[in-house]
Amino acid sequence: MANPPHGGVLKDLIARDAPRRKELFDEAETLPAIVLTERQLCDLELILNGGFSPLEGFMTQKDYNGVVSNNRLADGNLFSMPITLDITKESIEENGVKPGARIALRDFRDDRNLAIITVEDVYQPDKQKEAKEVFGGDPEHPAVKYLFNQAHDYYVGGKIEAIDRLMHYDYVALRYSPAELRLHFDKLGWSRVVAFQTRNPMHRAHRELTVRAARARQANVLIHPVVGLTKPGDIDHFTRVRVYQALLPRYPNGMAVISLLPLAMRMGGPREAIWHAIIRKNHGATHFIVGRDHAGPGKNSSGVDFYGPYDAQHAVEKYKDELGIEVVPFQQMTYLPDSDEYRPKDEVPAGTRTLDISGTELRKRLRTGAEIPEWFSYPEVVRVLRESNPPRNKQGFTVFLTGYQNSGKDAIARALNVTLNQQGGRSVSLLLGETVRHELSSELGFSRADRDKNIARIAFVAAELTKAGAAVIAAPIAPFEKSRQAAREMVEKHGSFYLVHVATPLEYCERTDKRGIYEKARRGEIKGFTGVDDPYETPVKPHLTVDVETTNVRTAVHQIVLLLEAEGLLDQL
Numbered sequence: 225m226a227n228p229p230h231g232g233v234l235k236d237l238i239a240r241d242a243p244r245r246k247e248l249f250d251e252a253e254t255l256p257a258i259v260l261t262e263r264q265l266c267d268l269e270l271i272l273n274g275g276f277s278p279l280e281g282f283m284t285q286k287d288y289n290g291v292v293s294n295n296r297l298a299d300g301n302l303f304s305m306p307i308t309l310d311i312t313k314e315s316i317e318e319n320g321v322k323p324g325a326r327i328a329l330r331d332f333r334d335d336r337n338l339a340i341i342t343v344e345d346v347y348q349p350d351k352q353k354e355a356k357e358v359f360g361g362d363p364e365h366p367a368v369k370y371l372f373n374q375a376h377d378y379y380v381g382g383k384i385e386a387i388d389r390l391m392h393y394d395y396v397a398l399r400y401s402p403a404e405l406r407l408h409f410d411k412l413g414w415s416r417v418v419a420f421q422t423r424n425p426m427h428r429a430h431r432e433l434t435v436r437a438a439r440a441r442q443a444n445v446l447i448h449p450v451v452g453l454t455k456p457g458d459i460d461h462f463t464r465v466r467v468y469q470a471l472l473p474r475y476p477n478g479m480a481v482i483s484l485l486p487l488a489m490r491m492g493g494p495r496e497a498i499w500h501a502i503i504r505k506n507h508g509a510t511h512f513i514v515g516r517d518h519a520g521p522g523k524n525s526s527g528v529d530f531y532g533p534y535d536a537q538h539a540v541e542k543y544k545d546e547l548g549i550e551v552v553p554f555q556q557m558t559y560l561p562d563s564d565e566y567r568p569k570d571e572v573p574a575g576t577r578t579l580d581i582s583g584t585e586l587r588k589r590l591r592t593g594a595e596i597p598e599w600f601s602y603p604e605v606v607r608v609l610r611e612s613n614p615p616r617n618k619q620g621f622t623v624f625l626t627g628y629q630n631s632g633k634d635a636i637a638r639a640l641n642v643t644l645n646q647q648g649g650r651s652v653s654l655l656l657g658e659t660v661r662h663e664l665s666s667e668l669g670f671s672r673a674d675r676d677k678n679i680a681r682i683a684f685v686a687a688e689l690t691k692a693g694a695a696v697i698a699a700p701i702a703p704f705e706k707s708r709q710a711a712r713e714m715v716e717k718h719g720s721f722y723l724v725h726v727a728t729p730l731e732y733c734e735r736t737d738k739r740g741i742y743e744k745a746r747r748g749e750i751k752g753f754t755g756v757d758d759p760y761e762t763p764v765k766p767h768l769t770v771d772v773e774t775t776n777v778r779t780a781v782h783q784i785v786l787l788l789e790a791e792g793l794l795d796q797l
């Protein structure tokens with residue numbers, strides 16, 4: 225038998241409301257609707273399937289106040305995280321959100337109505353208090369930032385009736401609701417299950433830790449990774465799930481299962497650890513591993529830890545009698561090369577040699593293609609990570625040339641295009657100003673707003689191609705610093721961006737202009753022409769400055785190649 229759920233009854237609203245599904249579906253069509261954000265959708269999914277039992281909806285002010293102040297719902301049940309439906313004043317007015325109103329809750333991804341909430345109250349939270357009590361109050365904490373920058377100013381509390389489950393298209397077979405997981409444990413004959421929470425790839429240390437926990441409690445292992453929202457910058461869940469799948473055969477046959485949890489993490493350390501334990505209890509686990517700095521966001525920008533390394537363990541210890549799931553505390557695992565084994569740090573005899581590879585170091589090795597030793601991870605796991613993190617010479621990048629018309633930027637761009645094609649290994653895309661104006665921006669003129677829009681389109685295309693591993697060469701005039709900077713930020717989400725200022729003097733550009741465009745501009749036949757009667761802002765911090773009056777195109781291209789080479793982008797492995 226799986227562990228009883230928190231509060232005694234699994235609040236599986238989908239199963240409860242299934243007989244009235246058609247009726248609720250039809251009613252929802254007639255109701256005003258709130259379109260849920262990604263975070264709200266994650267919360268809704270776990271309310272609907274009972275993962276947040278005993279919740280049956282979004283928290284009312286009474287529940288919210290109790291949870292914020294002392295980890296308690298109004299009925300006295302332990303609950304540590306506010307689960308709230310935040311909305312704007314406009315939405316309240318538009319949708320008639322008031323006590324007694326019934327409102328449909330809609331999925332932004334496919335416009336399906338998933339549930340109906342019967343509003344109990346609409347209230348303004350004390351966000352300062354929530355930030356302080358729940359997360360510790362540091363304005364740099366990701367959940368505090370979310371609270372003040374993204375969460376709306378009013379919360380709507382009320383019970384929910386379920387219409388349908390959320391639609392997923394990835395790893396569907398690995399997504400178990402609490403009821404499904406409980407059934408699965410029954411089928412496998414598992415009565416003691418230790419759950420492992422993670423938002424990171426798993427390596428040998430994690431396998432050792434979970435097996436040790438299982439051995440200590442004579443239990444089986446539930447690998448229960450978060451695939452909802454984690455910390456910005458984390459490895460995407462697609463890669464992580466492939467990692468978990470690669471790791472699973474390394475467990476003794478039948479010892480462990482994987483189930484994906486659509487949770488939106490808050491990175492709330494101690495509060496989050498209690499919440500995580502409750503969620504795992506609802507999924508039928510009897511034990512839950514809480515490690516070092518559990519669900520902590522690391523350090524703030526001054527290098528100060530948001531939480532102490534064992535704050536989370538102390539928090540769950542405090543409530544251990546009423547949690548109803550046994551917490552298995554663990555110190556960080558470390559590798560002992562002399563005996564080729566992993567041990568928790570507190571069990572390592574003084575003076576013993578240990579080895580560790582930090583997350584930052586791992587990311588660096590993935591980036592550079594440097595070795596990742598077998599003592600750290602399994603080759604099949606490393607293979608998955610390498611597929612998602614190709615070495616520098618397989619990563620995409622953008623070279624963005626800016627300068628006056630006829631500055632030589634187009635000639636350099638064309639020559640760089642053939643040079644990179646000669647090198648091979650990547651597809652090369654050339655986005656000349658002229659081509660883009662013809663293919664993408666034909667309706668745009670040369671006002672500042674239109675030029676900005678043109679550069680934003682180039683940046684979008686360059687970013688997408690960079691993401692796909694291409695070498696992108698863009699060569700618009702791009703006269704404004706702000707839009708060049710915006711382009712850089714957009715591309716850098718996916719790869720490297722290099723700004724090359726083709727700083728050929730205007731006088732030279734004009735003198736050598738065989739097409740007579742500057743003459744036309746001088747005669748006033750072209751209005752607002754860059755350099756004639758429209759400004760060109762000199763780039764503040766280009767990676768490279770070239771000038772075809774003093775250097776030839778071949779030399780300029782060579783300088784760019786040397787820049788790319790120094791970054792490891794052209795290594796021939």
Ligand SMILES: Nc1ncnc2c1ncn2[C@@H]1O[C@H](COP(=O)(O)OS(=O)(=O)O)[C@@H](OP(=O)(O)O)[C@H]1O
Pocket residue numbers: 629630657658661670674675676678679699700701702703741750751752753754758
């Ligand atoms: N008013 C004005 N100012 C600047 N340039 C003008 C203007 N009107 C037309 N053209 C021709 O448009 C081409 C430059 O477009 P860009 O897309 O590179 O400009 S921008 O980056 O959006 O500012 C460039 O064309 P090509 O010389 O064929 O590249 C310019 O000659």
